[in-house]
Amino acid sequence: MEILKLNSINKFYGENHALKDLSFSVKKGEVVVILGPSGCGKSTTLRCINGLEKIQSGTMEILGVKIDKDFKNWREIRQKVGMVFQSYELFDHLNVMKNVTLGPMKVEGISKDEAEKRAKFWLKKVGLIQKAYAHPKELSGGQKQRVAIVRALCMNPEIMLFDEVTAALDPEIVREVLDVMLSLASEGRTMLIVTHEMAFARAVADKIIFMDKGVIVETSTPDEFFTNPKTDRAKKFLNMFEFKK
Ligand code: ADP
Numbered sequence: 545m546e547i548l549k550l551n552s553i554n555k556f557y558g559e560n561h562a563l564k565d566l567s568f569s570v571k572k573g574e575v576v577v578i579l580g581p582s583g584c585g586k587s588t589t590l591r592c593i594n595g596l597e598k599i600q601s602g603t604m605e606i607l608g609v610k611i612d613k614d615f616k617n618w619r620e621i622r623q624k625v626g627m628v629f630q631s632y633e634l635f636d637h638l639n640v641m642k643n644v645t646l647g648p649m650k651v652e653g654i655s656k657d658e659a660e661k662r663a664k665f666w667l668k669k670v671g672l673i674q675k676a677y678a679h680p681k682e683l684s685g686g687q688k689q690r691v692a693i694v695r696a697l698c699m700n701p702e703i704m705l706f707d708e709v710t711a712a713l714d715p716e717i718v719r720e721v722l723d724v725m726l727s728l729a730s731e732g733r734t735m736l737i738v739t740h741e742m743a744f745a746r747a748v749a750d751k752i753i754f755m756d757k758g759v760i761v762e763t764s765t766p767d768e769f770f771t772n773p774k775t776d777r778a779k780k781f782l783n784m785f786e787f788k789k
Contacts, residue, residue, distance in 0.1 A: 545572045546605070547703045547734050548593065553602035555588055555758075562588045564758040566602070570703065573732045577745045577766075580755035581781060586738040589755075590705045593736070594618070594625045607702055623651055626701030630708045632688045634680045634695070640667070641676045644695040651699065659698070666694040670724050686717035690724055703734040710741060722748075742785045746770050754778050 548570040555563035562585050570576045578586045591597040593604065595618035604611040607624055634643050644666070645659035654662075667673045670690040680688055689709055696704060706725065710718040722744045729735060729748050739745055745752065745766065752769040754762045754777075762774045773779050 546570065547572050547574075547607060548736070549605040550589075550593075551603045551605075553589075553592060553604065554600050555585075555592055555597060556600050562758050563592065563599075566758075566760060568753055568760060568763065570734060570736055572702075572734055574750045575729045575733075575735045575737065575748050576751045576753060577737045577739060577749040578753045578755060579739075579742075579745060579769075579781070580761075581784075584755045585758045586755060587707050590627065590707050590736065590738060593705060594622050594627050619651075623699060624702045625705060626696030626699055626703070627705040627707065628689070628692050628696050628709050630711050632680070632685075632692045634688060634691060636680050639677050639679050640672070640683075640691050643680070643691060644698050647695065648698050648700075662698050663694065666697045667691075669727075670694055671720075684717060685713045686720045689713065689721045693721075693724055693728075697728075703736065704728070706735065706737040706739070708738050708740065710739065740785075742770070742782075754781070756781075 553566040644663045648659045749766045
């Protein structure tokens, strides 16, 4: 079953044609990783999928809902499409528990008890239950990012979008965030991930989409992509990372 399907999506920022006839799909339980050089349209793709950016043409189908450029009901979609950003976007004046229970209480109308139960389950799972009543400023970047992941999980999303969630973290704490994502993947969660962590991409992905200049250049299995990329553009891209096979 397809959770997400993009059909010939075009996105312009003024004159800049950022996404060109983009088509791909993500099935239930699948982990799809989008790779590509900076500025190729990875982040724009994720932002179009949850309505943070408007598309100019093409259609999407998200959990059976048909979406075109005039679609308005993004609230309904965002309940089911969790997104985690590079910059955490936590409320600094609220403690962790409040940050992660606010959404479910407001959107689903569940009780505080119920929301806290759910929050504790996920905080335990990512190793942060002891920080449940801490404020974001008392947390490291890696901890904040794990809280941001918990906040998304507490909404019971059908698919999770990750936009370079480790790019702002110190190298030594990148691992703790990637491990959380690997464990979600192993539990069968549907995820669409943008990352520059090549070894992680290879380990986590069922499918790699390689983009350049707003188009999908190749779609492959991780093994194929990392050992035998089909295009020169992909080869050049991989060379930049000195990826160890
Ligand atoms: P990536 O995530 O692959 O680095 P982006 O999706 O951020 O790429 O950017 C794709 C293209 O769209 C780039 O040319 C970028 O400069 C442009 N772009 C991205 N966001 C905006 C914006 N908010 N306004 C104008 N142009 C943008």
